[in-house]
Amino acid sequence: MSVNFRELEEGLARLDSVDAARVINQGDKITEIHVIAASDKPTKQVARDVQSLAMARFGLPIDHRVISVVQISPHHLDLSSVARAALMGVSESPNGVRTTIEVTLRHEDEEHVGTATGPAVASARLRLVGEATIDAVEKTFDSVPPIALDSIAKTHVGTRDVIVAVVVAAAERGGEDLSVGSAISLSSDDDAGVRAVLNALNRRLSSLSD
Numbered sequence: 001m002s003v004n005f006r007e008l009e010e011g012l013a014r015l016d017s018v019d020a021a022r023v024i025n026q027g028d029k030i031t032e033i034h035v036i037a038a039s040d041k042p043t044k045q046v047a048r049d050v051q052s053l054a055m056a057r058f059g060l061p062i063d064h065r066v067i068s069v070v071q072i073s074p075h076h077l078d079l080s081s082v083a084r085a086a087l088m089g090v091s092e093s094p095n096g097v098r099t100t101i102e103v104t105l106r107h108e109d110e111e112h113v114g115t116a117t118g119p120a121v122a123s124a125r126l127r128l129v130g131e132a133t134i135d136a137v138e139k140t141f142d143s144v145p146p147i148a149l150d151s152i153a154k155t156h157v158g159t160r161d162v163i164v165a166v167v168v169a170a171a172e173r174g175g176e177d178l179s180v181g182s183a184i185s186l187s188s189d190d191d192a193g194v195r196a197v198l199n200a201l202n203r204r205l206s207s208l209s210d
Contacts (some may be wrong), residue, residue, distance in 0.1 A: 001109055003028065003060055005023045005025050005030075006156070006157070006158055007058075007077055007158075007208045008023055008054065008058060008060070009023050009157070010157060010158060011051055011053055011057055011058075012035065012053060012054075012194055013157075015049050015050070015053060017037055017045065017046045017091070018035055018036070018037050018042045018046065018049070018050070019034040019036045019037060019180055020035070020114065020143055021033065021034065021035050021036070021050075021064070021183070022034045022059055026062050026128060026146040030060075030062065030066060031066060032036075032066055032068065033050060033067045033068065034067055034068045035047075035050060035067065035068065035069045036070050036071075036072070037069055037070070037071050039071045041072060042085050043071060044163075045065050045205040046069050046071075047067045047069060048064075050062060050067055051064065051067075065097050065210055068101075070168075070178075073153075074171065080181065083102055085105045085106065085137075085198070086105065086106045086107070087103075087104075087105060087147065087191060087194050087198075088104040088105065088106050088111060089103075089104050089106075089197065090102070090103050090129060090132075090188075090190040090191060090194060094120055095120075096120070097119060097120055097126070098117060098118065098119060098120055099117070099118065099119070099120040100116070100117045100124075101115065101116050101117075101125070101128040101129055101131075101132045101190075102114070102115050102132060103115075103129065103132040103136045103194055104132045105133075105134070105136045105137070105140050107140050107141075110140075112139040112140040113136060113139070114132045114133060114134065114135030114136025114137070114139060115132050115135055116129075116130075116131035116132040116135060125189075125190075126152050126153070126163070126193050127134025127149065127152055129133065129152075129189075129190050129193040129194060130149040130152040130165055130193055130194075130196075130197050131149050133193070133197040133198065134147055134149055134167070137197075137198070137201065140143040143153060145169060145170070146169065146170060147167055147168070147169045147201070148167070148168050148169075148184070149165065149166075149167060149197070150166040150167060150168040150178060151165070152164070152165040152166070152193060152196065152197070153165045154185065154189060160184050160185075161183075161185040161189075162182050162183070162184055162185065162192075162197075163182065163183050163189060163192040163193050163196040164180065164181070164182045165180070165181050165182070165193070165196040165197045165199070165200045166179070166180050166200065167179045167180075167181070167197060167200040167201060168169065179200045179201060180200055181195075181196045181197060181198065181199030181201065181202070182196050182199060183195035183196040183199060
């Protein structure tokens with residue numbers, strides 16, 4: 001039976017134990033499944049959840065050896081009010097082979113502008129948007145500890161274009177905390193990039209206040 005791997009990815013991403021999933025295939029054969037999950041469930045259980053969904057919904061047996069699970073611990077960034085920061089706009093100031101991206105956030109009647117400068121090429125633009133967003137967040141909230149953009153990319157989920165961002169912060173004992181956010185790109189990849197980074201910073205904070 002032919003399997004729609006996009007539908008499989010979407011199904012996996014809806015599991016309670018899974019934040020994001022990517023299926024890599026060669027023809028009709030799945031060679032790798034990469035899963036990002038929270039730390040509140042053992043990795044073996046997350047892998048079993050993946051296997052169970054694939055079998056129950058698609059009749060597809062999955063070898064546990066092709067499943068890679070990365071768990072993300074909630075970090076303690078005090079950004080509970082980031083959700084109330086409104087995106088006012090993204091602008092660009094080109095200067096020859098370099099360009100500067102500006103992201104403006106509005107919070108409590110004040111506007112804060114974050115910037116990032118880099119090569120004026122299309123492949124670098126989304127990363128500059130992400131870095132400018134983090135700069136704007138740091139200027140908006142004084143208590144934010146050091147954070148950085150690990151990666152940001154445009155992907156496809158079903159028929160939708162989605163921007164996915166991974167943000168990293170320092171953890172205890174020299175480790176690192178990763179947080180993943182996403183946003184559907186409806187009219188602008190720039191706007192979606194900003195919202196994906198903000199989503200990455202906020203998606204686990206509600207559980208810290210429970």
